[in-house]
Amino acid sequence: MNKRKTITIYSRPKSLGGLPMHYCAGCGHSLVHKLLAEVMDELDIRGRTIGVAPVGCAVFAYFYLKCDISEAAHGRTPAVATGIKRALPDRIVFSYQGDGDLAAIGMAETIHAANRGENIAVIFINNTVYGMTGGQMAPTTLLGQQTPTCPTGRKTATMGAPIRICELLNTLDRPFHIERVALDGVPGILKTRKALLTAFKAQKEGKGYTFVEILSPCPTYFRRSPNDSLQFVKNELGKYFPVRLFRKEGVVVHD
Amino acid sequence: MMGNEAVAEGAIRAGCRFYAGYPITPQNELTAYLAKNLPERGGSFIQAESELAAINMVFGASAAGARAMTSSSSPGISLKQEGISYLAASQLPAVIVNVQRGGPGLGSIDPSQADYFQATKGGGHGDYRIIVLAPMSVQEMHDFTFKSFSLAEKYRVPVMILADGRLGQMMEPIFLQQGPPPRSPEKKWTLTGAKGRKPRCIRSLLVKEGELEKHNYVLQECYRKIERNETRFAEFHTSDCDVLVAAWGTGARIARGAVLAARARGIKAGLFRPITVWPFPRARLAALASKARTVLVVEMNCGQMLEDVQISVAGARPISFSGWPGGRIPGETEILGEIIRAASKVKCSQSR
Numbered sequence: 001m002n003k004r005k006t007i008t009i010y011s012r013p014k015s016l017g018g019l020p021m022h023y024c025a026g027c028g029h030s031l032v033h034k035l036l037a038e039v040m041d042e043l044d045i046r047g048r049t050i051g052v053a054p055v056g057c058a059v060f061a062y063f064y065l066k067c068d069i070s071e072a073a074h075g076r077t078p079a080v081a082t083g084i085k086r087a088l089p090d091r092i093v094f095s096y097q098g099d100g101d102l103a104a105i106g107m108a109e110t111i112h113a114a115n116r117g118e119n120i121a122v123i124f125i126n127n128t129v130y131g132m133t134g135g136q137m138a139p140t141t142l143l144g145q146q147t148p149t150c151p152t153g154r155k156t157a158t159m160g161a162p163i164r165i166c167e168l169l170n171t172l173d174r175p176f177h178i179e180r181v182a183l184d185g186v187p188g189i190l191k192t193r194k195a196l197l198t199a200f201k202a203q204k205e206g207k208g209y210t211f212v213e214i215l216s217p218c219p220t221y222f223r224r225s226p227n228d229s230l231q232f233v234k235n236e237l238g239k240y241f242p243v244r245l246f247r248k249e250g251v252v253v254h255d
Numbered sequence: 256m257m258g259n260e261a262v263a264e265g266a267i268r269a270g271c272r273f274y275a276g277y278p279i280t281p282q283n284e285l286t287a288y289l290a291k292n293l294p295e296r297g298g299s300f301i302q303a304e305s306e307l308a309a310i311n312m313v314f315g316a317s318a319a320g321a322r323a324m325t326s327s328s329s330p331g332i333s334l335k336q337e338g339i340s341y342l343a344a345s346q347l348p349a350v351i352v353n354v355q356r357g358g359p360g361l362g363s364i365d366p367s368q369a370d371y372f373q374a375t376k377g378g379g380h381g382d383y384r385i386i387v388l389a390p391m392s393v394q395e396m397h398d399f400t401f402k403s404f405s406l407a408e409k410y411r412v413p414v415m416i417l418a419d420g421r422l423g424q425m426m427e428p429i430f431l432q433q434g435p436p437p438r439s440p441e442k443k444w445t446l447t448g449a450k451g452r453k454p455r456c457i458r459s460l461l462v463k464e465g466e467l468e469k470h471n472y473v474l475q476e477c478y479r480k481i482e483r484n485e486t487r488f489a490e491f492h493t494s495d496c497d498v499l500v501a502a503w504g505t506g507a508r509i510a511r512g513a514v515l516a517a518r519a520r521g522i523k524a525g526l527f528r529p530i531t532v533w534p535f536p537r538a539r540l541a542a543l544a545s546k547a548r549t550v551l552v553v554e555m556n557c558g559q560m561l562e563d564v565q566i567s568v569a570g571a572r573p574i575s576f577s578g579w580p581g582g583r584i585p586g587e588t589e590i591l592g593e594i595i596r597a598a599s600k601v602k603c604s605q606s607r
Contacts, residue, residue, distance in 0.1 A: 001317065019288070046449065046450075047448050047449055047450025047451065048448035048450055049448060049449075050319070050446045050447075050448060052315070059460055060460075062454070062458065062465070065454075066449065066454050067448070067449055067454055068447065068448055068449050068454055068455050069446070069454070069455075069456045069457075070314075070315065070316070070318045070345075070444040070446055070456065070457040070458070070604035071456070071457060071458040071459060071460060072315075073309065073311060073314075073337055073338060073341050073344070076307060076308065076311035076314075076338070079303070079307070079308040079309075079311035079312045079314075079315065080311050080312070080314050080315035080318070081313035081315060082308075082312050082315060083273065083275070083313060083314060083315020083316035083319065083321075084316065084319040084320070084446065085312070085315075085316040085319035086273060086299040086312070086315075086316060086319060086321075087272070087273055087299070087315070087316040087319035087320065087323070088319045088320075088447060088448075091319075091447070091448050107306065108304050108305055108307075109304065109307075109308050109311075111304075112304035112308065116301075150579065206455075243508070
């Protein structure tokens with residue numbers, strides 16, 4: 001008989017806990033959590049990584065990720081991350097934020113942490129809505145998109161246009177890496193994993209501020225099936241928020 | 256040394272290794288002193304983009320185990336209240352300095368004691384307390400700041416230094432704290448990376464049934480312990496006084512002179528001064544008041560500590576109040592006038 005050897009080609013990442021996730025079916029958060037855990041495993045940094053969770057759906061990140069995690073007041077996530085990193089400069093510190101947390105209430109903290117070039121990784125989940133509170137309009141809600149607080153669709157005249165955060169941060173001198181990716185299918189997921197890997201590798205090497213925006217499905221408040229939500233991310237979000245690398249190793253590669 | 260600088264130097268000597276602040280008068284010398292001296296002496300200084308960011312940076316540094324401080328003046332302290340509530344909820348030690356100015360709103364940049372309620376009755380949302388120390392001299396600005404870091408760590412609570420613009424701006428000779436910083440208790444809660452142990456989390460969102468209730472009882476138990484162990488006050492000529500003056504901070508410093516002046520005129524006045532305005536020294540005040548004929552509360556506000564005095568004295572003696580709300584510092588003779596008036600009222604009522 002031939003000797004057969006079992007090779008594991010896929011397993012649950014060690015940095016991901018065993019709890020079933022509370023996220024809705026098709027939600028991008030659970031995917032990003034898994035990718036984050038894989039990246040922590042691959043770089044072998046779980047034991048010296050400290051995360052900061054936002055106010056929003058991902059506030060419970062500490063139930064799932066097996067690294068040290070702090071909550072933060074709504075929007076103050078980069079400020080808390082700044083304090084942690086300054087106190088412990090040799091640790092890997094990331095903030096994980098949604099569009100309300102990062103681009104509305106926490107815009108000042110977002111811009112100034114980037115402008116100081118704090119040595120942190122910022123992960124920005126852009127799903128265009130406030131998921132936890134009922135799908136209200138976010139700064140990134142698309143024009144015409146309906147939410148409980150723009151029931152007839154977002155209009156420029158009274159609500160402004162969606163904010164493109166990567167482009168905004170790309171005007172600053174200090175960021176080391178700025179990239180937008182999209183969870184819009186398998187290639188998008190793999191690209192997201194790669195972007196996170198780049199961001200955390202830069203952290204490990206102490207290179208500076210890294211920012212990864214992830215266009216992410218929220219089927220519940222897109223009011224679409226998980227599958228249609230991926231298409232919505234690809235066709236609608238991707239059209240307004242172009243998926244690309246903006247800055248690489250401190251150099252602007254796309255304006 | 257200037258009061259603001261004495262606070263900053265006290266913090267460095269106490270082992271403060273992280274400071275984040277935002278410009279506001281009359282505390283700017285404190286920030287400038289730390290900008291210059293903290294990095295040179297092994298700490299991290301950040302001028303934050305706002306008071307909100309500053310207090311939350313302190314939150315992060317404290318979560319990571321560093322002795323951390325922020326400072327501001329009244330309007331800025333209002334902005335920090337959210338962060339203070341989160342610090343209290345998450346049981347994180349931190350030191351917050353309020354160099355009070357006149358309010359409400361932008362108020363003025365003159366000294367005031369109008370943030371007593373905010374400092375001692377909660378300030379932010381939720382059921383919590385913080386230790387509030389009220390200095391009355393530059394020496395105490397220095398010493399109380401030095402002490403506050405170990406107090407904060409001992410109980411895992413925020414500690415506030417409740418000063419005012421006069422204390423921040425005035426200069427006095429002082430003795431600097433000597434020796435190494437006080438040792439920290441073992442911190443089994445800090446976020447340092449989960450290597451070799453279970454992951455930790457710092458949080459204040461407790462949504463499981465009964466979880467928050469339990470947490471609140473834990474906090475309350477800690478506050479009762481602080482009340483038992485850390486209530487501080489000072490007394491001046493209280494053993495035989497007819498008129499017991501109750502005042503704190505700068506108000507107490509001026510009242511002390513007025514008490515002496517009253518005694519020179521044959522009025523037996525004494526001064527009771529809470530050093531911790533929370534926990535408030537109720538029992539001692541009640542005991543002293545019962546021996547006096549009347550109580551006079553003096554504050555640079557419209558009557559805030561007055562309410563704690565009323566609760567403590569519980570109607571046992573008449574209480575009068577004399578306040579200066581507009582950012583003006585009362586003179587000794589003005590307080591002396593109030594003492595004479597208070598004394599005459601009791602005599603009147605007795606002669607009828």
